Each structure stands twice: as structure tokens, then as C-alpha cells.
Amino acid sequence: MKEILQVKSNRTKAYSIERKQAKWGLLFTVPCLVFFSIFSFYPIINAFITSLTNKQALSRTSKFVGFDNYAYLFAQNDTANGGFTLWNSLRATLTFTIGTFIPMVVISLLVAVLLMSLRKDRQRGFLQVAYYLPAVLSSVVATAIWMIMFDPRGLVNQLSNVVMMTTGKDYKWLVDTNMLQASTMLVYFWKYIGYFVILFITGLAAIPPTIYEAATVDGSSRWHTFWRITLPLLKPTVVLVSIMAMLQCLKTFSTQYMFTQGGASRKPIDVITMNIYFTGIRNGRLGRASAMSIILFLVMLLFTYLQFSTSKTDDVEY
Amino acid sequence: MKKAIVILLALMMLAPMAFANAQAEEAKPVTIEFWTHEDANRQRLEERYIKEFCETHPNVTINVTRQAATKMIELVQTAFAAGQGPTVFNLSINDEYPYIVAGRVAPINYAAAGYKDAQAVIDAYAPGMLESVTYEGDVYGLPLELTNWCLFINKNVFRSAGLDPETDYPKTWEEVVEVSQKLVLRDGDILTRRGFDFRYPYYLESMVPMVEQLGGQLFSEDGKEAIVGKDAWVKFFEFMQNWGPNGLNLGSPTYKNARSLFNANNNDIAMAMTGLYQEARIKNDNPDFYNSGDWMVVPFPTFENAVNDTAACYYGHYYMVNGDVDEATQKVAWEFISYMLSHGEEYLKEVNIIQPTVALMNSETYKNTPYSAVFSQDFERGHIVYYGANSTEIQSLLKETVAAVMLEGLEPEKAYNQLKAAVQELVDEVN
CATH class of the missing domain: 3.40.190.10 (Periplasmic binding protein-like II)
Known part of the structure; x- marks a missing residue:
């Protein structure tokens, strides 16, 4: 009987400690929740409500139109709205995302492994900073610099001539439809690869060296160690990086915007965020632009869910 | 009789109070958000005009925002969509006209701008120059510049x-x-x-x-x-x-x-x-x-x-006033615009922009500006840019x-x- 009472008393104690901790936890979480509610949830709800209206930037009133904006966007044929349809934007966004995020995840992982294998800390530190530097540069400035380099007289075209062993050829980096898409991917890749390298380095540093030592003692080759030890233990970081990279690519805007401001053709690179911008800000159709942003939100939600569900992100224990 | 005297006395007592209120209204601080496109030559002049205007209107503060002309189109529209439009702005007429149609800008306060009525403003400018800003009998803008290429x-x-x-x-x-x-x-x-x-x-x-x-x-x-x-x-x-x-x-x-x-x-x-x-x-x-x-x-x-x-096509950049701001601010805004535009000849000499008043178009300054005749002849061959x-x-x-x-x-x-x-x-x- 005494024992039962003791257990009960311990349970009550534990329960009250948990409750106390939970209260403190809640207190510390409240600012974050308030922040998210104001700056994330409210705009999403507001955008959804606006997407059900015909709101225009300059008009003082708007009319409830139900799902007309969505119906209009999905019913557009190839030539509607001068060719700047939702379908074209989804195509441009997916092309950009696949063309950027897969190479970015793979190459940033390889670079991170390469940097971690460097024995001299100073070399590693220097290269980390060098890779990371473009990420701190404003996207607008970075794109403006790259556009000068993509000019027919610029560095990239000159290098292309050297590599392809031609002289005076214009590779039309800003003109040709495919080259233009590749140019935007290149700028984005250059700008963000350092950021993901740093994330991978953080993940790699968390793997205990004893595991590698044991593998070396067992005679595992470097290749084998990478595939059998590094990659499985790095899985949570890989999932995190790939989701972040994918979401960032789906939200890309400033690179494409700057290119079109510089005279490049809009249609090949009219990613959905840019279409939202032109529809809402330039043409003042806020209802239609909000419908597009809700569609983008759902696309991002779907891809994130798919990625989570296919990668089975169980915690890794060392 | 007694009643009349009492009323008269009461009115005499109230009159100074009303006068005092009017003076207080006059001296109420007014802030004008003035958004315009970049032009280094024009900026020098306008900075001086703003300084001079504020000296004669000590209750007025003018905050200037300058951006590239193409950027300004988006900035003004976004600001108006958020209900935070500038007090005074100018865009090219094809970008500005939708503001008139949507009722977002105020008609000219003719008295504040120094005119008797709408007709007096129209008559002060070269024929047809205010057609694009005349809507339902009122004039909504005054041209900062009229340009052709x-x-x-x-x-x-x-x-x-x-x-x-x-x-x-x-x-x-x-x-x-x-x-x-x-x-x-x-x-x-x-x-x-x-x-x-x-x-x-x-x-x-x-x-x-x-x-x-x-x-x-x-x-x-x-x-x-x-x-x-x-x-x-x-x-x-x-x-x-x-x-x-x-x-x-x-x-x-x-x-x-x-x-x-x-x-x-x-x-x-x-x-x-x-x-x-x-x-x-x-x-x-x-x-x-x-x-x-x-x-x-x-x-x-x-x-x-x-x-x-x-x-x-020729196009005009017209100064307009936000219809959402209170009437007192609108009045000061038109006084300010009118003050700046009273320097038409200086604008032409220093910046080579044409404010198409009858007086300026017939002035020696315009005629002596290099190649102004070429531009004048092309004005006659052209028409105003499409606006809608x-x-x-x-x-x-x-x-x-x-x-x-x-x-x-x-x-x-x-x-x-x-x-x-x-x-x-x-x-x-x-x-």
C-alpha cells in the first residue's frame, strides 16, 4: 500500500513538473506563434479571401466572385493573356526547380564532403567563406552583375567562346529560350550553393569521428564509407536541405524579374511568383494574383508532403 | 430691438473665436509626400523650390521620394492599393489615367492653384494639352512635362x-x-x-x-x-x-x-x-x-x-494629388504644385522640359532652345499617347x-x- 502511494505521489510530481515545463514552453512559444499568426497565417487567409473577389489595385470596392478566378486561371489556353498563363508559369517554375534544386543538393553535398576532407582548417575556413559569400549578396545586385557577364561582350560569352573553341560567336545567353532558362538557373545555383554547403557541413560535423575510425579499422574504402556511413547518417540533413532548396526554388523571383527588366523575354522564365507580381502589382488584378498565390502555396504544400512521406525521416542515432 | 442687440453682441463675441479657429486651421502642420521620377537636373531645381515653398509655409513639411520612372509606376500603384498613396505624384499619362477613372485622385483646387475655374486652367495651356486629364468637367492634373521623341x-x-x-x-x-x-x-x-x-x-x-x-x-x-x-x-x-x-x-x-x-x-x-x-x-x-x-x-x-x-506620340507627366488626403492637405498640395510650375521658363532652360503653357510655347526661350523647331514640327505630326x-x-x-x-x-x-x-x-x- 505504501509503495502504491509512493508511485502515485511520484506520478503527481512528474505530472506537475511536466505541466510546469509545458507552461514555460508555451510562454516561450507564444511570441513565435503570434509572429507566425500575424505574418504568415493572416496573409494566407487574407490572400484566400481576396482570391474569391475581383479586387483591383485602384478600385475602392470589390465583388465576391466565388472560384471564378481559379476557373479563369485553369481554363486559359496557350495564347490567353498574351501567353502568360498559369500553365506556362507552372511549366517555367517546375523547369527551374528541377533544373536548379537537384544539382544544387547533389553538388553542395559533394562540396561539403570535399571541404570536410581537407586537413588544414584554414583552407577549409577560407573555402567555406568563399562559397558562402554570394549568399549574403543581394539577389538584385548578384543578378545585375551576372547580366553584365551574360552580355555578348561579357565574360560568360567570352568563356563560352574559349571552351567551344570559337571566335566572336554570340551564344545568346539572354536571348535564346533555352540559354535564358539556363542563365537564371546558373545565377541561382551560384548564389545559394554556399548556403547549402554550410548546412551539409554542419550535418557532417555532427557525425562522430569514432564511426569513421571504426570503418577505417574494418578496412572500408572511402567510397564505401560515403555510401554506407556518411549518407545514411546524413539523411535528416539531406531531407532538410532538399526541402529547403526545393521551396526556395519554387519561390524564386528576383533573378527572373531582373532578367526581364534587362530586356530578356518574359515567357520562358515567367515563374509563378513573377506572374503573380505582374498580375497583381503591374496590372493591378489583386484577386487573380491572390488565386495564383494560393495555388503556389498548395503546390509547395504538396511537394513538401511528398518529400516528407517518401524520405521517411526517422531520427538518426549515433 | 433688444433681441437684435443681443444677437449682434453674441455674434461679435463669436467672430474672434471663429477667426481664431480659421487661423489655427491655417497653421495646422501639413506633411506632403512628394513622389517623382529621377532627373538630376530637375532635382536641383525642385530642391530649391521646395525650400522656398517651405519658407513661406512654415507649417508644411515636404518629404521627397525619387525613383526611376519605370519603378515609380509600380510603387505608386502598390502604395495606393495599400491606402498609403503619396500626396503628390507624377507618372506618364497612360499610367496615370486609370487613377482618374478609379476616383483615386482629386480634381484641381482651382483657387489654390491660382485659377478661377476649370476653363481658366484649360485656357492657360496650349490647345488639347489638358484633354487627357479632364474628366467629367474637372481637371485632375497639371503637366510637369510634355514630351515627344x-x-x-x-x-x-x-x-x-x-x-x-x-x-x-x-x-x-x-x-x-x-x-x-x-x-x-x-x-x-x-x-x-x-x-x-x-x-x-x-x-x-x-x-x-x-x-x-x-x-x-x-x-x-x-x-x-x-x-x-x-x-x-x-x-x-x-x-x-x-x-x-x-x-x-x-x-x-x-x-x-x-x-x-x-x-x-x-x-x-x-x-x-x-x-x-x-x-x-x-x-x-x-x-x-x-x-x-x-x-x-x-x-x-x-x-x-x-x-x-x-x-x-507625345506624352505628359502630370502632377496629381491623392484624393484620399484631407481637403486642407489637398489645398496645400495644389499650392505647392502651382508654385513649382510657375517656373516654366527655368525648367525649360535648365532641364529642357516643356510645360506646355501658351506663354511658354510662344516664348523666346522655347524658340531659342536648340532643335525645338524639330520637336514642334513632330508635335504637329503626332498625337497624344493612348491612355485608358x-x-x-x-x-x-x-x-x-x-x-x-x-x-x-x-x-x-x-x-x-x-x-x-x-x-x-x-x-x-x-x-
């Missing part, structure tokens, strides 16, 4: 190509191509010097007139049909495709704009399309080139078989269609169909 020519570049600028300058678009082919320098396929290039963001101003020369129209007379005259539009698109990097490779929207390069006289460009204000900018950026006399201005070309002799509830969107559609033709290789006929469908949709929406 002609061709600026660098004589040195012409001479270096063995051409005589005085006689060989192009009069037709076909000659623009021909002369440009002689003027361009290339390193393989790469252009290192252009003969001429268009002003790509401004299609309503400079390219619609080219279509009109060929017999096409942006809208039918009754305004119900868009992109009228298939042959003219297709011919225009063919011309642009031929001009671009996939054709004769004489220019491209992706190159640095010709107008900005012109002043430097760096052997980059021989001809640029721009307004009278360019003269002040050349003088400011490169006084040696300005004084050398190695530049000249010629009229806007026409096609050889043109059916209409149309020059570039959707003019900003139409400008974007024209831009993208021309870019698709020049850069993506879109077939001119397909481009015509695509543009027609898109603009027609906008017209049908309004109707």
Missing part, C-alpha cells in the same frame, strides 16, 4: 563610317536599317557599335505610331475592336524581327538602352530616340560633346510606303509581344493573333 544623331560616328550626317541621316525606317548596317561594328556576331536602337520599354509612345504609319491602329474608332489592321501589325512585327538578334542583328531589348549610351560619345551608338530633355542631360553629363556641335536632332522617321505621316483604364496592361502586352517576336522567334502572324486576343479581352472587360 525625335532622333538624336552623333555626327562623329556617321563620319567615321564615311557618311555625311547632314545629308545621309535616315528619313524612313528602311533607311534606318540601311544606315545602321553601315554604322554597326562587329566582332564576329557580336555587336560592338550599334547604329540605332529602339526605346524598348515604351511601345505605346514609339511603336504604335510605326503601326499607324502602315495603316494599323491600336483601337477602332468606336473603341470596341483592338489591334486593328492585320497587315500593318504583321509588317511591323516582321520589321522588328528583322531588326533583332535573330534577324539582321542591329539591336536588341537586352542591350543597354541607346539613350543612356548616347551622351558618353564613346563610339557605342550613332542614333538614339529621345526627347528635348536629352539636351540638358548631354550638357550635364558631357559638356564637351554638347558644346562640340557634333550632335543633331532629326524628325521621327516614317516607312517608305506610309499611309499616315505619324510622328512619335488598361493602358499600363496594354503597354506590358505590347512589350512582351515585341520581345517574343525579336528574341523567341515568334511568328509575326501568331504574334498578331496573340496580341489581338489579349488586348481584346481587356477591351471586352471594360465594355
